[in-house]
Amino acid sequence: xxxxxxxxxxxxxxxxxxxxxxxxxxxxxxxxxxxxxxxxxxxxxxxxxxxxxxxxxxxxxxxxxxxxxxxxxxxxxxxxxxxxxxxxxxxxxxxxxxxxxxxxxxxxxxxxxxxxxxxxxxxxxxxxxxxxxxxxxxxxxxxxxxxxxxxxxxxxxxxxxxxxxxxxxxxxxxxxxxxxxxxxxxxxxxxxxxxxxxxxxxxxxxxxxxxxxxxxxxxxxxxxxxxxxxxxxxxxxxxxxxxxxxxxxxxx
Numbered sequence: 162x163x164x165x166x167x168x169x170x171x172x173x174x175x176x177x178x179x180x181x182x183x184x185x186x187x188x189x190x191x192x193x194x195x196x197x198x199x200x201x202x203x204x205x206x207x208x209x210x211x212x213x214x215x216x217x218x219x220x221x222x223x224x225x226x227x228x229x230x231x232x233x234x235x236x237x238x239x240x241x242x243x244x245x246x247x248x249x250x251x252x253x254x255x256x257x258x259x260x261x262x263x264x265x266x267x268x269x270x271x272x273x274x275x276x277x278x279x280x281x282x283x284x285x286x287x288x289x290x291x292x293x294x295x296x297x298x299x300x301x302x303x304x305x306x307x308x309x310x311x312x313x314x315x316x317x318x319x320x321x322x323x324x325x326x327x328x329x330x331x332x333x334x335x336x337x338x339x340x341x342x343x344x345x346x347x348x349x350x351x352x353x354x355x356x357x358x359x360x361x362x363x364x365x366x367x368x369x370x371x372x373x374x375x376x377x378x379x380x381x382x383x384x385x386x387x388x389x390x391x392x393x394x395x396x397x398x399x400x401x402x403x404x405x406x407x408x409x410x411x412x413x
Contacts, residue, residue, distance in 0.1 A: 304345075
């Protein structure tokens with residue numbers, strides 16, 4: 162099963178056309194083969210040149226499925242081949258001597274496990290994401306490269322004898338990433354997956370670390386706002402103060 166689509170990508174500020182394809186239960190009951198690709202066709206309200214084209218084919222072992230209709234399996238392993246062009250944005254503050262690898266074609270391995278429950282508003286559990294990939298000197302790129310990164314987080318509800326504060330949840334997270342060549346721009350510290358408050362044009366390099374602490378404080382429960390026969394539903398309003406710390410390094 163699969164399909165094609167066109168849409169606006171707010172992360173990149175452009176329009177793209179793409180496709181998805183999935184062959185479930187192949188080569189065995191808990192396995193699947195999938196593919197995804199996107200091509201940028203034009204910028205919208207942005208003037209930078211960060212409009213990546215990308216494609217990936219994966220073989221996935223779904224170790225434990227999820228009850229959600231839209232989330233990844235609770236535990237799985239991916240073996241993948243990926244291609245990305247124009248994938249690293251120009252640095253806001255360039256560092257002399259850094260290396261650009263573009264396009265980037267990788268053979269990779271990913272392991273992911275998510276025990277947090279319930280999945281829509283976790284009260285306990287941990288999340289683990291490990292990824293390692295080798296970049297190949299093909300399609301116009303002459304350099305070999307390598308990347309490895311990992312993130313781990315844990316969520317817990319505060320003890321039940323604290324009154325109002327017993328509904329507060331604590332989440333902690335740690336992450337690390339390293340790549341070769343040392344002078345290459347292989348990671349961005351900002352974006353929606355790493356250091357909040359920075360965008361992808363900040364702090365680029367080949368080695369980084371990150372830690373964060375977050376409190377999730379319920380402001381109002383049982384809001385009961387529903388739209389279009391519960392297609393959209395607002396149940397809880399939460400305040401989430403956080404503190405992120407980390408750094409990025411590049412040999413250049």
